[in-house]
Amino acid sequence: MIKLRDLIIRLKGVWPMWDRRTLRLFTNREILEYLRGPGWVERETKHYSAWRQTLERGTDWGWRLAHPFPCYAYGAIDFIEEHVNRRATVAEFGCGTSTLWWAARAAKVIAVEHDPRWYALIRKAVPSHVELRLVPVQPGAPSRPEFVSHVLPGNFEAYVKALDDLPDGSLGVLCVDGRARAGCLLRAHHKVEEGGYVILDNCHRRRYQDAIQQLCAQGWYTRLFEGNGPYLAAEQHTMVFSRRPL
Numbered sequence: 001m002i003k004l005r006d007l008i009i010r011l012k013g014v015w016p017m018w019d020r021r022t023l024r025l026f027t028n029r030e031i032l033e034y035l036r037g038p039g040w041v042e043r044e045t046k047h048y049s050a051w052r053q054t055l056e057r058g059t060d061w062g063w064r065l066a067h068p069f070p071c072y073a074y075g076a077i078d079f080i081e082e083h084v085n086r087r088a089t090v091a092e093f094g095c096g097t098s099t100l101w102w103a104a105r106a107a108k109v110i111a112v113e114h115d116p117r118w119y120a121l122i123r124k125a126v127p128s129h130v131e132l133r134l135v136p137v138q139p140g141a142p143s144r145p146e147f148v149s150h151v152l153p154g155n156f157e158a159y160v161k162a163l164d165d166l167p168d169g170s171l172g173v174l175c176v177d178g179r180a181r182a183g184c185l186l187r188a189h190h191k192v193e194e195g196g197y198v199i200l201d202n203c204h205r206r207r208y209q210d211a212i213q214q215l216c217a218q219g220w221y222t223r224l225f226e227g228n229g230p231y232l233a234a235e236q237h238t239m240v241f242s243r244r245p246l
């Protein structure tokens with residue numbers, strides 16, 4: 001894998017970046033900070049060896065269960081570690097090693113899953129304060145666009161509505177990382193308390209943009225985290241929403 005530093009050095013070879021005020025070449029770090037925003041270099045280097053380890057060993061399911069992480073960008077993971085109230089109830093659409101990670105950071109976790117086999121696998125691994133809800137896809141055409149998954153055929157109405165029984169404002173965090181994400185985001189964000197957070201993973205996908213705009217129009221603030229994330233070679237894009245400026 002090409003190192004970012006080497007890439008920048010090559011870029012500078014073809015496109016020397018001069019600071020016209022001081023008449024010197026910008027440093028690699030300055031270029032990276034310019035391209036990716038302040039703090040990016042620290043975040044990426046901080047997690048680099050941990051990320052490499054998850055890439056190399058994450059295919060071993062036993063290792064993964066013993067070292068569980070959500071697949072969010074590391075910046076979002078750091079943000080959560082710093083801000084989330086550990087007495088909170090957390091709910092997520094799309095269970096996985098994230099469910100185990102949240103279980104160590106929340107008083108209660110409710111996770112919604114559509115895939116019976118994945119549900120059975122995760123169920124064996126979670127502690128008793130995790131409530132896993134299996135909500136399989138229903139046959140037939142969805143009656144509304146919010147109940148459509150772009151990955152799987154069928155009707156995700158019951159899945160999108162799987163947290164309807166929770167009182168509004170009862171969650172500290174809602175994570176949307178499963179199927180029919182736009183529908184889940186719009187349907188369930190009311191369940192989050194005033195000082196709580198919503199997390200949307202892979203937020204760069206075009207099909208989520210309308211829902212993101214709708215939350216912003218309702219007064220939610222957003223912060224985007226991009227960069228490496230556990231187990232995955234591709235760059236991750238994770239958005240955190242809050243009703244207070246972030």
Ligand SMILES: C[S@@+](CC[C@H](N)C(=O)[O-])C[C@H]1O[C@@H](n2cnc3c(N)ncnc32)[C@H](O)[C@@H]1O
Nearest residue numbers: 069070071094095096097098099115118177178
């Ligand atoms: C993006 S994944 C959810 C990941 C989870 N929130 C995490 O960070 O660990 C969305 C869905 O993909 C399926 N899934 C996740 N990991 C899988 C795997 N390793 N093999 C098969 N299905 C998987 C599950 O049905 C899950 O609900």
